[in-house]
Amino acid sequence: MSKTRFSPFTILLIVLGLFLAVFPFVNDSRTMLILFTQIFIFSIFAMSYNLLLGYTGIVSFGHAMFFGLGAYAIGICMKKLEPGWNGVLLAVLITVALCAVLSFLVGILTLRLKSHFFAMLTLAVAGLLMVTAEKWRSLTMGNDGFTFRVPDLLKDRISLYFIALVFMVLTYLLMRRFTFSPVGKVLVAIRENEQRVESLGYRVLNYKIIANVVAGTIAGFSGILYAVSLRFVNTSVFATEVTLDALLMTIIGGVGTLFGPILGAALIEIAQHGLMDLAKVHWIFERWVILFGTIFILVVMFFPKGIVGSALQWQFKRKNSQKATLDKKERSKAATH
Amino acid sequence: MTLLKVDAIETYLGQYHILQGVSFEAKKGEVTVLLGRNGAGKTTTLRSVMGLAPISDGVITYNNKPIHKLPTYKISNKGIGFVPEDQGIFNDLTVEENMKVAMKKKDDVTMERLEWILKLFPDLKTFWHKKGGYLSGGQKQMLSIARSYINSNDLLLIDEPSKGLAPIIVEKVMRSIQEMKEKTTVILVEQNFMMASMIGDRFYIIDDGKTVHSGDMKELKEDEQLKKQYLGIA
Known part of the structure; x- marks a missing residue:
């Protein structure tokens, strides 16, 4: 009789999955529940960014544009319509449509360019969306943003925790399927040697656009969850810092690895939370961004492949x-x- | 019958005028060898044919149709395979994945070719699940050549397949090209004159970005003067 053997990593994932499944029932802390929900949401966002940076070699400084679109789509739908499931469904459809069209257009216009030009242009497009959100006050309330109501199920912290967890697991499985598919392998080949892929008969631009559309749409979903978790949205969802967070999470966790962005998101969210708490002990911890910068430099110097990669x-x-x-x-x- | 005709092409790399009038023809079923000293423009010639170094003047025709204005992927899809000088292996993909990425079709003919390739290079079978980055120089070269053999290409451009390899591997690689000759037309850039003369049918000597001599390989073997003048072989 043959025995099924699990790798240590699979066992770790199963243990982690079980822990996360029972966590809300054994934990009383609301703060921890919110922290974990944030980790799941940013894991989804970081995984989408990893598809661009880690698997295709595309550096984007404007990935927050999709995150912001998702956040505003749910916010506006919930505000303008009844806070019911029809509104949520409409917001999801709008997010998918807007993110797919925008990522396709941005891709077709900019992905022909060399990587640094592409990075700069994505920054410009994200900036443009941020200015639009600031100026279109009748719809977005500008910088002040607005609060909105959500269906009762999404109000409940435990339900939202599980919804975010399920979405994170689904994104992980989707990424696994996608990166292991023939298209995923072509993306890795493009990251390594674009000219060589072209001379094998592939139109590289098409594949880069596919990666951009998939990453953009997933980032939109994370934006929806983020806005729902806060029940508030303002222009900060389009900020460059949001993209830089995803960049940090991906690099610290492990570029081009499936689990890296999840680990990176967890570390950064926990560190951010922990360091802010330590502000009572010493004022330096209030400036946690400085400490983050130092950690980032050390990781890039000593673990260029990130934790999972190393x-x-x-x-x-x-x-x-x-x-x-x-x-x-x-x-x-x-x-x- | 001429399969590929390169007529007085000129190519710039940045501000440098690398090719200043290279012309040659590759006849169907033959191995055409491009010879010349280092820096003469042989690699740039192959890259220009593939559209990787676009030409500024001249004409390249394949099956009597111009291809010099086409993008690289379209040139490749016309049935032209390319083995670059730097091998172009995808280090993060396994040998299997490297082969699969190169496959244009997954039909019975391709699978038969794969079987033939693995018999030709058994090392690839041994390291089938190993990542390209962990292969030795010789294994990388075999994989690079194998990748170009997997499709039923009508023309293969092979750039310096013997560069930096041990004699035993060079022999293996050259034997494979000889076998491949029966299935496809080959344009070979090679510094190793001994090897090139063994498998080549026709030669073109490129010097300072221009074609300066051409003829039958048998003639070149006997022309000591020409070999000394352009190839530095005493």
């Missing part, structure tokens, strides 16, 4: 050295015989 590399080296030792032993055994 762990995978270490595991690979360990396996290889074990194999080499075994080979050596076998050779010396054979020589003595």
Whole structure:
């Protein structure tokens, strides 16, 4: 009878999944519940960014534009319509349509350019959306933003926790399926050598646009969840800091790894929360951005592949050295015989 | 019958005028060898044919149709395979994935070709699930060549397949090109004259970005003067 063997990583994921499933029932702290919900939401956002940066090699400074579109879509739908499920569904449809069209248009106009020009142009488009949100006060209330009501199920912190968790797991599975598919492999090949992929007969631009549309739409979903969790939206959802957060989460967790952005999001959200709490101990912790900057520099210097990437590399080296030792032993055994 | 005709092409790389009138023809079923010293413009010629270094003047025709204004992917899809000098292996993809990314079709013919390739380069089968980045230089070259063999291309452009490889691997690679010759037309850029002369049918010597000599490979083998003048072979 054959035994099914799980890898240590799969076991870790199962344990983590079980922990997250029972956490709301054993934990009384509302703050922790909100913190975990934020981690799930930013994990989704970081995973979408990782598809661009980690798998396709596209650097975008304007990924927040999709996050913001999702946040405003749900906010406006809930404000203008009854706060029911029809409004939520409409917001989802609007987000998918707007994010897909915008990412397609931005992609077709800018992805032909070299990476740094693309990065600058995405920054400009995100800036344009932010200014539009600021100036279109009748719809967005400008910088002040607005609060909105949501269906009762989404008001409940535990329900929202599970909805965000399910979406995070679904995004992870979708990313896994996508990056393991032939299209995903072409994206990795593009990241490594664009000209070579072109000379194999692929129209690179088409594949980059596919990555941009998928990443943009997923980022829109995370924006919806973010706005629902706060029941408030203002122009800060379009800010460059939101994109930079995703960049940090991806790089610290592990660029081009599936689990890296989740770990990165968890570390950054927990650190942010913990450091703000420490402000009572010393004023330096109020300036947590400075500490973040230092951590970021150290990670880039000593773990350029991020935590998950470095762990995978270490595991690979360990396996290889074990194999080499075994080979050596076998050779010396054979020589003595 | 001429499959590819390159007529007086000129190519600039940045401000440098690299190709200043390269012309040659590749006849169907033959191995055409481009020879010349380092920096003569052989690699740029192949890159220009693929559209990777666009030409500023001249004409390139494939099956009597101009291709020099087409983007690289369209040139490739016309049935032209390219093995670059730097091998162009995707380091983060396994050998299997490298091969699959290169496959244009997944029909029975392609699977038969894959079987033939794996018999030709058994090392690739051994390292089938290993990432490209962990292969040795020779294995990378084999993978690069294997990738170009997987499709039923009518023309193969191979840039310096023996560069930096151990003699035993060079022999293997050259034997594979010889076998491939029966299935497709080959344009080969090669510094190793011994190897090139063994498999080449026709030669063109490129010097300072211009074609300066051409002829039958048998003639070149016997012309010591020409070899000394352009290839530095005493």
